[in-house]
Amino acid sequence: MEEKQIFNEDQIASDEQGMKEEQVVNEAQKENSEKSNTSQEDKLTKEVAELKDKYLRLYSEFENYRRRTSKERIDLIKTASEDLMTEILPVVDDFERAFKAHEKETEASKVREGNQLVFHKLLRILEQKGLKPMDNLTGKPFDAETQEAITQIASPSEEMKGKVIDVIENGYVLGDKVIRFAKVVIGA
Secondary structure, X not given: OHHHHHHHHHHHHHHHHHHHHHHHHHHHHHHXXXXXXHHHHHHHHHHHHHHHHHHHHHHHHHHHHHHHHHXXXXXXXXXXXXXXXXXXXXXXXXXXXXHHHHHHOOOHHHHHHHHXXXXXXXXXXXHHOOEEEOOOOOOOEOOOOOEEXXXXXXXXXXXXXXXXXXXXXXXXXXXXXXEEOEEEEEEO
């Protein structure tokens, strides 16, 4: 019987040692998992910090871009008509010369001819820039998209009802956009 007790004591001792080893292994695994969790937390924290930094950089770049384009747009608007103005200045000079010449001129036909030359020069410059007058509106149906009715008068004939009878002020189109509506009188 002594042998059974020894064996049981040896078995108990080995079982106790196995349990201690198991505890050591479990504790090591816990430490590793805690270290792993901590290292994952550190990695995630670093990643979040990097993403925040990227976001802030992109945001500031976008703000700079927005300010720069806004400033460029304002500059463009301020100087957009510069080339047109430089082309119209010779016409202004022609008008000044015509006024000086009119002071000495006694014949009205020569004055009118000079004015027409300057006027046609101005129209030619504006047409080169894409400005087109709305021509031949009289007798055509009223179009609210391009015309503004100033008044209605009794139409001279039945077929002129709802049509343009007279043009008070010409309309102009720049490209496909109406920049000034034609002011017209329509028949009622």
